[in-house]
Amino acid sequence: MDKPAEMFDRDYEWSALSRFITDPQPGATLGVVSGRRRQGKTFLLDAACRAAGGFYFGATEAADAESLRRISAALTAHVRPVSPFHFANWSEAVDALLGLGSERPVPVVIDEFPYLAKANPELPSIIQEALRPLRDQRTSSRTRLLLCGSALSFMGRLLSGNAPLRGRAGLEMVVRPLDHRLAAEFWGIADPHLAMKVNAVVGGTPAYRREFARGDTPRGPEDFDDWVVRTVLNPETPLFREARYLLAEEPDLRDTALYLSVLAAVADGNATRGGMAGYLERKATDIAHPINVLEDAGLLHRDADAFRDNRPTYRIAEPLIGFYHAIMRPVWDQLERPGSASRVWQASRRRFVSNVLGPHFEQICRDWALHHxxxxxxxxxxxxxxxxxxxxxxxxxxxxxxxxxxxxxxxxxxxxxxxxxxxxxxxxxxxxxxxxxxxxxxxxxxxxxxxxxxxxxxxxxxxxxxxxxxxxxxxxxxxxxxxxxxxxxx
Missing domain, CATH: 3.40.1350.10 (Trna Endonuclease; Chain: A, domain 1)
Structure with missing residues (x-):
């Protein structure tokens, strides 16, 4: 498959998808694609469907009956059968999707799959039954069914332990943020000093440049402060509230206030369980569950101490969330008032260097040593x-x-x-x-x-x-x- 010219990098992911989709072997196969939000998973999978003449369906948070109606209408528009589809249940829908690959390998993407499984928890078992090895509908099909989702905790459980789909997938791919070098190239920043500072704020998430900042990049090192004020700290831009939305969008995070406080503790330099517990004035055992949930959601990362056993430290995995908790959350009321961003940033630059930029630089050095x-x-x-x-x-x-x-x-x-x-x-x-x-x-x-x-x-x-x-x-x-x-x- 030819990768679209407008797609930046993602050569590895595109190659893996191409091999999976164009595999000529008989029998329907399953793939699972996951990754944090805003990484370009939808763009990647939709482009693959367009390149290979496949079917893409983006699920929404809806009742089970409504989702069945939506996929019936979408498949009818794609296939244009003599009579439209009206699926009574997901078994019928999955069999119809397998039928798309009766003549050739065809990609079929169900995006935001966790929404469907939340409304109908039996859906993974239904797909497991449809992909049973000796089942006629599977053996006669070459559908390449791709389930995609941003809820990392759910997607991580989809193929683990005793989950119904364990052992069924022929592809398990994680779409990760761009590393610091690719992110600099993507943002069009040639100066390494400026690139590191921008990366400490927005990381390697592609959507933050194109959709959220509307292509606004610092014009040079002298423009960095103004860029922070007019993009991340500007209440009129999507980046301003993005860190709060990232947390709210995770389905497993119910007590949002507690999770926010745990992240705030880490952003304030309390990297150990004891430090977090002291910051929150709670026992260490009381925060074990929120730490584990934040880890599963990909928002908190656990690092083992290289020289001492059982002394792990934690860091915030998404730079924008770290920036929000270190710089924005303590003065949120001021930032919401128009015209206050410049004043707040002037007073926060030293904290940015010590609590955000310094730790981020250390992590980039570790990543460089491991990968580059x-x-x-x-x-x-x-x-x-x-x-x-x-x-x-x-x-x-x-x-x-x-x-x-x-x-x-x-x-x-x-x-x-x-x-x-x-x-x-x-x-x-x-x-x-x-x-x-x-x-x-x-x-x-x-x-x-x-x-x-x-x-x-x-x-x-x-x-x-x-x-x-x-x-x-x-x-x-x-x-x-x-x-x-x-x-x-x-």
């Missing part, structure tokens, strides 16, 4: 990249490590390929390198990792002084990574 860095620079292929705290028993203090790159264990201890420090606003020098050397020696004494070839990496958004450059030239274990390297496509 040359293994030769790291000393091997990473199996996991995280962060953590190294306890110094002599000094009785803990040293935070922003980036910990762990390699693949062969027979003995797993190798610690690299440890790194990430500073957005600091020009890094010898003090940072010596600190990493000291931490490496402590980790070596602890004996958990093999530190024989551990590299020391400094990540900086402000650059490095002459002594740092001299140290990197003299010691092959020292590496300096600036913004240009993080955004390099090489």
């Amino acid at each position: 860095a040359d293994p030769d620079l790291l000393g091997g292929l990473p199996a996991h990249v995280g962060h953590g705290v190294v306890h110094d028993s002599k000094a009785r203090i803990g040293h935070e490590v922003d980036v910990a790159v762990i390699g693949i264990a062969d027979a003995g201890k797993p190798p610690l390929l690299a440890i790194g420090e990430a500073k957005w606003n600091d020009t890094m020098g010898m003090a940072h390198i010596e600190r990493l050397r000291h931490i490496r020696s402590i980790v070596s004494q602890a004996g958990r990792y093999d530190t024989t070839n551990t590299r020391l990496i400094c990540f900086s958004g402000a650059g490095f002084n002459d002594k740092a450059h001299a140290a990197a030239e003299a010691d092959p274990d020292v590496r300096l990574v600036d913004l240009a390297a993080l955004y390099s496509q090489a």
Whole structure:
């Protein structure tokens, strides 16, 4: 299938869909596509249906009978039969969809499938029965049925455990946000410093540029502050309330106030369960359930400590939600008053750097090390990249490590390929390198990792002084990574 010219990137997803849809083997097959809202799933699947002459149906939040009427009308308009379809139940509807692939492989997309399953919980079992291996309607069909949804908690359960559709899917694809490099290209931003700041606000969600900001991008580094004021902090734009809507759209989030407070605690720097519980003045056991629900919804991400067991930390997975809780929610009443955005932003810029931009830069450095860095620079292929705290028993203090790159264990201890420090606003020098050397020696004494070839990496958004450059030239274990390297496509 030819990918539409107007579709940015998504080469991997388009290729996976093409292979699934055009597979000539007999028998109907099932695929599941999920991803957070606004990532372009609908655009992707609708384009695939258009390219392959398939059928696309977008479900809405409606009663079961109304949804049956809607899909009957949509299929009638698509097939144009002698007499229109009037499905009495979903078994009839699914059989009719399988009938579309009687002559050739045909994609059939049911978008926002969780809406249908919420109104009729038996629907996954009905599809399971329709796709039973020896059933005539399945064996005589080459329909490629694709179920799509944005409710990550529901979609995650669709193929897990004892779910009816477990083992039935031939494709399970997650449409993720664009990474920081692709996001910069998508927003048309060539300056890495500006690109990182924009990414810390809106992340890699494609819809935020085209639909929500109406193509408004910062014209240069000097325009960033004005861009924040006229887009994200402007009550007249969709971006202004988007973070609140993202939470409200999740079907499993019932006590919205509690979930908002948990996210606010994390945005305020309380990354542990104990920290969140203290912020909310509750017991840690009381917030276990909302944390798990937010994790399942893809709004909160759990990171294991690379150096201490059972000491996980949490971070907000969607940058716009983090920006909302750190900058907008505390002064929401002021922001809703027209003309207040500029005043609020002037007073919030320092908080933006410390609570939003700094942590986001650290996470981008970890993502870069895991997905983009040359293994030769790291000393091997990473199996996991995280962060953590190294306890110094002599000094009785803990040293935070922003980036910990762990390699693949062969027979003995797993190798610690690299440890790194990430500073957005600091020009890094010898003090940072010596600190990493000291931490490496402590980790070596602890004996958990093999530190024989551990590299020391400094990540900086402000650059490095002459002594740092001299140290990197003299010691092959020292590496300096600036913004240009993080955004390099090489």
